[in-house]
Amino acid sequence: MWLRVDVHANRPIYQQIIDGIKEQIVRGILQPGQRLLTVRELATTLSLNHNTVAKAYQILERERVITLVRGRGTYVAVTPDAGDLQDIERRTDELREALRMWMVQAHHLQWSDAQMMSLFKQLAGELRVTATATAAETETETETETETESGTETETETETEAEAEAEAEAEAEAEAEAAMSSGVEPQWVKGSDEQ
């Protein structure tokens, strides 16, 4: 487990650790249920103050990104759960504010909304490529493991899952395309205009 941390940056170190772990989860480098290094181990690996690492872990746990199992260790959370309501609100506001800054930048680059959307999709795709690649690896692993027990059942299950996923993806894409071609602004752009 390795994170890039710049000790001279203005961003607090604990925030850099939080962002680093979150990104690795999105990219599939860290898998749900995977055990993380302990606070002490990570502090030693990165040569950082352990209290700083502990603070990052506390916040990640509060946001339900990681789960602390007493006496056993810290794991990447399995169930997708965004944390308590107030926390979600604050983080949503932060996300909206960040997107607003991007829109300002885009305006000064004389980018159209459509250009912005396609960049957005491209970046999301790049993140997903690494994520699905690693997910596929683990999927084949579990398949070979379970095949000896009850091969047919698990196979059908994974198939339907994959199908559902593909459908959802296609739907989302169609929606975004429809939004762009009809000139209707996607919702996250609307939200930023209100402020």
Add this chain to the structure above:
Amino acid sequence: MTVKLECRSVTKRFERVTAIHDLDLSIEAGSVHAIVGPNSAGKSTLLRLVAGLIRPSSGTIQLMEDANQRLPRPGVGIHWVSPEMQTYPAFRVAQVIRYARLLHPAWDTAREQTLVSAFDLPQNTRVGHLSLGMRLKLQLTIAFAARAHLLLLDEATHGLDPVGRDQVLDLVLQESAQRGMTVILATHQLADVERAADTISVLAKGRCVGTWPLDELRESVYEVSALWEAEGEQRASSCPGALMTRPIGERVLSIVYGHQMEIETWFRTQGATQIDVQHAQLTVWLESLLAKEGAGLERIVLS
């Protein structure tokens, strides 16, 4: 065992100077605490007081094990590392280490061997002939092999080359993470502090200006540049949390401690325009703070 430090109204007078003036300081067990300040701010005196090498003229210094328990024996497990420390100049390195091994009950021979070879300590050289960097490495070897509970580093990275400095800071962080060793690090190099410390105290003229978590400083110190119609410098300096204000061309630059939104709102309501709020570097913060305390460095102009 982790050690917590509590200083209450500590004053230290030497014959004519008051080196430490009514100082209150509390350091959490297991933290890496940096003490920064200009020369003769009282950093070394404070560390000597904590080490028990000198006694305070008034006030109390308490070292407590974990929460409230007093240390079983004062001075045990406290290691002071400083360029000023004199070990026996006529002893050879190996002899000093052998002596230390007898002196410290928790001595770890495996650690001693690891450190001696990692630091490349010349076993047969007399201590008096060692370079400053090597002398510091010898002291650190003793502190780590003796499994120090409280490590006092007085400018302990100054005689070291950059690689040696990183090595030492890395060791300190490992010990702090794995054994909960408390570390007090006196320095005027903020670069050391940025990586290693979790809290920082600023000393100026023998007084403690304040104590902050380092991450809070990274988030809360801003450089504000704005346009004012008149009396900009004076008005900007009345901003809550303002540390320093100075004109730059037609604009006024302020260093302010606080929340970004609140700072921006304050400047706007005071009539400033073209307000630009950016995070400030730690060095900028320290310079401004010291200037505010009247301990800043004047620019030296040679005629």
